[in-house]
Amino acid sequence: MRAVDLIQKKRNGSTLSYDEIVFLINGYCKGEIPDYQMSAWAMAVYFQGMTKKETADLTMAMAYSGDTVDLSPIRGMKADKHSTGGVGDKTTLIVAPLVAAIGVPVAKMSGKGLGHTGGTIDKLESIPGLRTELAREAFFDQVNEIGIAVVGQSGNLTPADKKLYALRDVTATVESIPLIASSVMSKKIAAGADAIVLDVKTGSGAFMKSLEDSEQLAQAMVDIGTEVGRKTAAIISDMDQPLGFAIGNALEVKEAVLTLRGEGPKDLEQLCLTLAAHMAVLTGRTATIKEANVLLEEALRSGAALAKFRAFVAAQGGDPSVIDDPERLPQAEAEIAVTAAEDGWVTAIQAEQLGVAAMKLGAGRAAKDDPIDYAVGITLKKKVGDPVRAGETLAELHVRRGAVDIDAIANETREAYKIGREQPKLRPLLLSVVTAEGSVRLG
Secondary structure, three states: OOHHHHHHHHHOOOOOOHHHHHHHHHHHHOOOOOHHHHHHHHHHHHHHOOOHHHHHHHHHHHHOOOEOOOOOOOOOOOEEEEEOOOOOOOOHHHHHHHHHHOOOOEEEEEOOOOEOOOOHHHHHHOOOOOOOOOOHHHHHHHHHHHOEEEEEOOOOEOHHHHHHHHHHHOOOOOOOHHHHHHHHHHHHHHOOOOEEEEEEEEOOOOOOOOHHHHHHHHHHHHHHHHHOOOEEEEEEEEOOOOOOOEEOHHHHHHHHHHHHOOOOOHHHHHHHHHHHHHHHHHOOOOOOHHHHHHHHHHHHHHOHHHHHHHHHHHHOOOOOHHHHOHHHOOOOOEEEEEEOOOOEEEEEEOHHHHHHHHHHHHHOEOOOOOOOOOOOEEEEOOOOOOEEOOOOEEEEEEEOOOOOOHHHHHHHHHHHEEEEOOOOOOOOOEEEEEEOOEEEEOO
């Protein structure tokens, strides 16, 4: 078997076998297949695509290129959730304790962020004392005892994906749905969950800008999960504006706590309840979404989900007093108001632009080794559909003085808001549900 023959085969639109895909992935990981040949193969995939089986085979080849996690010591059907990214996305902090509170075990591996703001691990590490590294046995024991554990990803989880993604990033082959889908799903499958719910973002602040492309990506990921025996579903949710009001690590933890108290933004609560309901159904905890919603809303209103989050924080060494007093989380040095220049209605918010502004404040990373300032970020005071008067606050910057050009970031934040003369028609938050049977649009 030769790499050049497989490149030519895919270039000509033929289907690769499982053995041929494994040959390419293993050879690339071992350094036996050079970057230039793997780049040529990725470009062939970009133009020719892959079948469902090819995409599933690629996913499994990458999943088994390094460590895999066997979650069988944990009792019950284990659920996982993955988001394709977005601005202000703190859903794991809410969904995980919600489903754990109704008896669905969550054994989750998450990553640190690169880009807009920190990832789930960065957000959790803004809680004083919280550890995101646990020995495997301690990880299993914690899930069996309290129903939830969230840790950083293993250093050797899906090394083939890390190597291939770095190559795609510099060869203009990132925007390939089979390659994106296999990248995401290889990590989820290697992490061992029985059921996977995907939150696929669409809109100006998402990787996929159109609903059609987002549905295509979601269907590809659901098909992979189904093909390899994992119960999988996806929710397409809007990212034409940030989720909730908080952007930044400690700010998002505070908003998650408020949501678990029943006091959070309604868009964030709605999405979290929807994701959690699908996790309940996929794991067999409930037979229907309606039944799941009843249990989850009770867990939220009764304080059971908040108590589960408190137990999780304490179990991983964090200070549980932040649950009762979020002001104990890291605090910025100053808050700077960003005001509107004119009267009108907020007709649009460029979510990605706000995410980049938060990153420049120090809430995210431009490069993987950049430090993060847990305290800084942006709090929105106006969202799409809200009326605004000239001089009224659109958003607040939480800053550390002297660290960045605050005036420039304030201008970027102001420019992310579009003000019009007429009240806009609001786009729904939840757009589609994607299962093995296909896509169903909501509303």
